[in-house]
Amino acid sequence: MTFTPAPPNHGIKFQRIDLPDQPVVDADVDYVVDLSRGTTIEHNGARVNTVEHTLAALVGLEIDNVLIKIDGPEPPILDGSSKMFIEALEKVGVQQQNALRNFLEVTESIMYRDPERDVEIAALPLDDFRVTVMVDYNSPVLGSQHASLTDIQDFKKDIASSRTFCFLHELEMLYKNNLIRGGDLNNAIVVVDRVVKDEELDYLAGLFNKPKVEVKKEGILNNVELRHRNEPARHKLLDVVGDLALVGRPIKAQILAARPGHAANVAFAKKLKKAMMANKSSAPYYDPNVEPVMDxxxxxxxxxxxxxxxxxxxxxxxxxxxxxxxxxxxxxxxxxxxxxxxxxxxxxxxxxxxxxxxxxxxxxxxxxxxxxxxxxxxxxxxxxxxxxxxxxxxxxxxxxxxxxxxxxxxxxxxxxxxxxxxxxxxxxxxxxxxxx
CATH class of the missing domain: 3.10.129.10 (Hotdog Thioesterase)
Known part of the structure; x- marks a missing residue:
């Protein structure tokens, strides 16, 4: 996967260079076609799976215009976070462009609720971008957790390194449904919230071609050390940031999310985009402290x-x-x-x-x-x-x-x-x- 510069007003796009005619798909919520353990977009015959970690890294670095050339159907999972994308992008640097950032400014509260999943997401007016996420998995290992991002500049150090996670009982189902074949036990946090017999651990070791699988005392499989005490909640926040990038503009709002998931994030992103299109023309941002283009x-x-x-x-x-x-x-x-x-x-x-x-x-x-x-x-x-x-x-x-x-x-x-x-x-x- 190669990140290439793009001109102003280009937005974020993926290009499948391994397919005939190298089709391009915009990172747009209208092109979401699947939400099985990740967010998949498809357009012009180009499908790209699990885009949210890549998009979150771009939002975290405030990159608005980029063409991502990819020679397969999915960005590399790497360590299950956005950390390595951030590091690669920072290594080459980011260029300021002579263009206004076209913000989506939330001027009145926008609410989303899914009573079946007990999910609630809200966007409140704010001249900034802040996100707060609360999760509760009814698990003795995780319990209730929350995470907050009050300044996008803090995404790199506070959120980007938080890895994806799942529960032990989900592993075999995911593997048999061909959903984590590109993954590894070491690039995801596997939460063990029940007693596991040795023969089950041996079976998992064989499934993932590992010599041995162990459970730590705090309920994390295979001796993976948590990077943050509330790493699962931080990763859920990372997913929210990445999924909301599909709105197509940087957002100015306070985002509050209770028990979010990809389906709810995308449904909420569609609601935000609908409000954005209803008020397509927004006031340009003017900072009198910045030197003008022309005096x-x-x-x-x-x-x-x-x-x-x-x-x-x-x-x-x-x-x-x-x-x-x-x-x-x-x-x-x-x-x-x-x-x-x-x-x-x-x-x-x-x-x-x-x-x-x-x-x-x-x-x-x-x-x-x-x-x-x-x-x-x-x-x-x-x-x-x-x-x-x-x-x-x-x-x-x-x-x-x-x-x-x-x-x-x-x-x-x-x-x-x-x-x-x-x-x-x-x-x-x-x-x-x-x-x-």
Whole structure:
């Protein structure tokens, strides 16, 4: 299995290089086809089994774009955790890309419950990603356990090394159903929660081609040392992180999971994706402490607009398909002297003009000498004003191309936000013309 770099907005994809035409399958919850002791995805004739440990490692390192080339149906089990994936990825390093991370931001509580399995999972609004998992196996060895991840930066040291586990009574069934043929007694924790006779241990030793199988006093088969006191709960958290990666975006939410499993994780991921698609356009993340892509001086070198009609202050993101920038609205704007001076409100037409200027930056970015071109807008459609903009607001604008630019003509959707609230949106068509 080889991790290869991918461009912005590529996402996480697997490629079966051992199959004809080397088909690619997106790491997408809509492509989950099997949940027998792991999460299996399939698309375009490509099937990849047990993807959750690999995906968890990518989430833990905050890797959004990667093509994983694999010459078989399943990532290697390694030691049953995400630890070795983390180590391999860190060895080659991670590159920052000039693109906004497209977060799924949970703005209201999303709940999932499976009464038959007594499973409950919830996502609560939070400007961060945190996960808490509680498990209870009614076992004298495991008992009740919980694990928490409060900072994704801690995934590597606190969660990644936690190995998969199963109970002794599951082993033979799994082996006979061809589910753990790539595994080994030493890359999984086998919990022994009953008295085991010597002849049964000898049978297991023969089944797995081992000279001897032993039971430790704490109920762990074959002398495997636990890496954490609550390693099973931590591995369940690892599985939650990996399965939720199938939503397709990094998540901002507090995830609470009671007795989760792959089936529940995937069902919950589908619920999250449904909510994400219902609110497809989300506010871009803006950090004023980060150096902008373009400041006002750079903007004036490209756009022909000047006071009082230059209506953007900063570009904080720019790639091939998306641009984002801000407009700081102050009471000193010239239009406030005549536009409801006793109750100042930014005119909607100027919001659209500012959005158009942001879009102009995106279109001009497609030519090597943008200072020699002028953007002209040909049409505005589906324009809606959703909330008043007043002095003191900072408007975050985002424009996205909806089709490739042809003959200098671009089609895009524009959005304006104050905080995370959508205040204005429109579809726009623009053309760039070379100056005479």
């Amino acid at each position: 006002i001086n750079q903007i004036t070198q490209i756009l022909p607009h000047r006071y009082p009609f230059l209506l953007i202050d900063k570009i904080f993101h720019l790639d091939e398909t998306t641009v984002a920038g801000i407009k700081n609205v102050t009471v000193n704007e010239p239009f406030f002297t005549g536009h409801f001076p006793g109750n100042p409100v930014m005119p909607g037409v100027l919001q659209i003009e500012a959005m158009a200027q942001i879009g102009g930056i995106l279109v001009l970015n497609t030519v090597p000498d943008p200072e020699n071109y002028t953007p002209y807008f040909l049409g505005i459609d589906k324009c809606k004003f959703r909330k008043m903009v007043i002095p003191g607001d900072t408007i975050k604008f985002k424009c996205e191309l909806t089709a490739p630019i042809k003959r200098g003509i671009a089609q895009m959707n524009g959005y304006a936000y104050v905080g995370n609230t959508l205040v204005c949106e429109a579809s726009m068509t623009a053309r760039i013309v070379k100056n005479q």
